[in-house]
Structure formats: structure tokens, C-alpha cells
Amino acid sequence: MLKIKRLLRPYYYKIRLLIETENRIKLKESYEYIHSLRNIHAGERCFIIGNGPSLSPNDLNKLKSEICFGSNRIFEIFDKTDWRPTYYFAQDNVLLETIKTEISKMIKCDKFIGLNAVSKNPTISGAYYINILPEDSYPYLPMYSDDISKKCYDGCTITYSCIQMATYMGFTDIILLGVDHSYSKIRNPDGTVTKQDVQDHFSEQDILGNIPLLYQSTLSYEAAKQYADAHGIKIYNATRGGKLEVFERVDFDTLFN
Secondary structure, three states, X not given: OHHHHHHHHHHHHHHHHHHHHHXXXXXXXXXXXXXXXXXOOOOOEEEEEOOOOOOOHHHHHOOOOOOEEEEOOHHHHHHHOOOOOOXXXXXXXXXXXXXXHXXXXXXXXXXXXXXXXXXXXXXXXXXXXXXXXXXXXXXXXXXXXXXXXXXXXEOOOHHHXXXXXXXXXXXXXXXXXXXXXXXXXXXXXXXXXXXXXXXXXXXXXXXXXXXXXXXXXXXXXXXXHHHHHHXXXXXXXXXXXXXXXXXEEOOHHHOOO
């Protein structure tokens, strides 16, 4: 066995070098493209779609002409609506291992994948990569990126990454929908896990990757609000129900009058 490993070692390093070279090329292309997106939607509004159980196809049908961010397993609802996201995000390695094939099939949106996923998922077709920096800020607010072409802070929720991209793109009205901020399992600051009798997502097939750190994602939303308030940006929560109270609530049905 040792002899075989020695014989294969040169090939291992060559393959690794090829992968690293390919990733560097992709990262350079990603930086250049994302850099070109700064303020591309200055003064406009967008919707950031969560995957909570409150999300419905009927609501999404009203957003077919709106600029929308989707994430993770949002494609599970595609068979029930003609709506499709304009931009798509994913960054959880555990989840990405199970959905990278479906992501590659999505062709009607720009796809952004967390850099922490590149080594494990280097072949996601048509994806751009974002440098996700881990943030374990508890009990303080996490950092917030004003240049997502260089870095994006992981706020323990994909919605935080979407908000950072939205402000980078120049949106001044950001509306959350389907962000219920509630899960069947949550990990507490002391490491223990609390279980609740609630549904995690609009689809029962949407299995979580890592157990959510709800206390950290709440701080992330507070950091997003702080940044938005300081820069004249409005973030609203149009989710039907749910437990996210950081942002001003708005009635979804009044947004299209």
C-alpha cells in the first residue's frame, strides 16, 4: 500500500495543481465580474426570497417582473411557479454537496457560490465565487462588507450575504419575503440544541445542512439594519408571519398598488 501511495503521489500533486490553477482563474473572473456590478441597480428595489414555510408560489408569481435574490434549494418551488430569481446564492458546504447538480442546471440567473465551497464544488456550471469570511462575532455584531467583490462576511444565514450583495449593487429598497427566522432545530450559544415543532422550509424535502445558529443570524440582521440606516437604505420584512422583527414590517399585498 505504501508503495502504491508513493507511485501515485506525483499524480496527486499534479491534479491538485490543476484544480488550484482552475480555481484561481475562476476567482479572477469572478472578481472582475462582481466588481462590475457595483451600483448597477442604484436607486432600485429588490426582493430577497427566503425558503421559509410561509413562502408561496402565488406570492412569487407577483414577482416575475421584479429583481429577486434566491438561495439554496429555492429550485424546489420552480415546478409550481413561472417565477425565477435574478440572482442565486449558496455557501453551505454540507448543502452544496447535495444540490450542486441542480445549481448547474439553473441558467436564467447569475449564480454566486461561497469561496469556502470552491475546493469541494469546483465544477458548478456558470457560477461566480465570492470570498466568504467566517464571522463568529457573538455577542457582538458581525462585520459588514461594502465591497463584496473582495469579501463577504458570513452571518450564519445566506440572507445576510444576499443583503450585502444587494447594497453593493446599489439597491435602496430591499424587501425580505419568506424569511421566517424559525427552525425545527437551533444551536444555542452554549452548544446545546433546542428542538421546536415547526417546519423548516416551504418544501419538506429541503433538508438543512448545518444546524442554524439563530442567535448569530439575528445579530447579522441587526448589523445589516445598522449599515442600511447609515447609508439611507430601507430594508423591509414582507414575510407572512415568521419571527424576524429586526426590520420594519410591510404588508406584501400593498407593494404592487
